[in-house]
Amino acid sequence: MKRLLLEKLIEWKEKKHRKPLILWGARQVGKTWIMKEFGSAYYNNFVYISFYNNSRMSSIFEEDYDVKRIINAIEVNQHVKIIPRETLLIFDEVQTAPKVVESLKYFCEDAPEYHIIAAGSLLGVSIHEGVSFPVGKVDEIRLYPMNFREFLLAMGEDKLFEYISNSDYEKINEFSDIYKELMKKYICVGGMPEVVGRFIENKDFAEVREIQLSILSQYEGDFGKHVSPNDMPRIRMTWQSLPMQLAKENKKFFFGQVKKGARQKDFEKAIQWLVDAGIVYKVNKVQKPAMPLKSYVDFSAFKLFLIDVGLLCAMSELDIESVIQGNDIFVEFKGALIEQYALEQLVSDTKYTPYYYSGEKSTYETDFLIQKNKDVIPIEVKAETNLKSKSLRAYHDKFSPALALRISSSDYIDQGWMKNIPLWCVSTI
Secondary structure (H helix, E strand, O other): OOOOHHHHHHHHHHOOOOOOEEEEOOOOOOHHHHHHHHHHHHOOEEEEEEOOOOHHHHHHOOOOOOHHHHHHHHHHHHOOOOOOOOEEEEEEOHHHOHHHHHHHHHHHHHOOOOEEEEEOOOHHHHHHOOOOOOOOOOEEEEOOOOOHHHHHHHOOOHHHHHHHHOOOHHHHHHOHHHHHHHHHHHHHHOOOHHHHHHHHHHOOHHHHHHHHHHHHHHHHHHHHHHOOOOOHHHHHHHHHHHHHHHHOOOOOOOHHHOOOOOOHHHHHHHHHHHHHOOOEEEEEEEOOOOOOHHHHEEEEEEEEEEOOHHHHHHHOOOOHHHHHHOOHHHOHHHHHHHHHHHHHHHHHHOOOOOEEEEOHHHOOEEEEEEEEOOEEEEEEEOOOOOOOOHHHHHHHHHHOOOOOEEEEOOOOEEOOOOEEEEHHHHHHO
16 A cells, blocks of 8 residues: 655655654554555665563663664664664654653754654653653654545555546546545545555455454553543543534534533543544634634634544444445535545645634634635535535635635536535645
């Protein structure tokens, strides 16, 4: 399977002022695979070290941060020769070895000739628990589950991938029925690499669901391993409320649906843990749609999405056949799957950070807002075949944006005040 992130790793390798790289990403998104694939294809050799339950290798970093001593010790323990610029050092599961994370600062300052990638499934959680992060001394890249373009490549649909990558809307419109069927499969399968790989091998949706439930179980298992007994119930309640939260027409996160009478301060820590673990996306509301959006964040209102649309299907116990065989996906579950899908494509396959905005008294709401060059662009996501865009029109009439976008299952069309982007073309925005 091809991961598009590989291109960013190649760019990192060729940077003149390259620093050690932190590869962020949740459990099971394919970090280990892509690091090894990159090392194998673009270096003479690579040295892979997992620090999970590996006290022997962790102890090398405990003594001090003398880079030469650390390199010598790794060579002796791993029976390898590490050659600057020719050997890729891969440090995996570094959330269990804080000194390894801290050492990256010294590799950056004292030995930039060594190429190092570090990753850890719960590294974000560990940073907030006291692991000293080498701010300014590392490059950072995030790996997400496979997006729809990567799914097309995995399915052997290279031409369909090419049309989207080239924004060839004439060809995209010509094959819209094929794109729609593939998107339905993607929504059920999701983008977790193990699930995609097994689906390609066997085309068995029952097996897909079995693996998805196993991944969800692993995520919940992390709650018990890495969370205090006092915090775990709230994390679990927040996590289990997500399908219900997304099923609402107004997808703003309501604490009262987690627990009756709950307040934001009661669950802030739980939400932050899920975000730090990388298994939940948080989309913040802005107080007004103005540049820069980040300056107008309303921290009291937000939406939460799962890491993967396929996992949302599994968590919601959604019948796969109803999605594949009919048009239920566009009318049932109140658009939750489609908005989840669109959010994933925005974060994984565009350069934009999505926010959202709602008018006074919630008379209208944008599903997402992005900052594109000097403009704030509203985005409406439509699951239904009825494409009336009352909220988007109300926003347009009030704020007169340079561009308004609707993402739907209809073909690409420019209506002057608004462009309709097919659901399978989010990456072209």
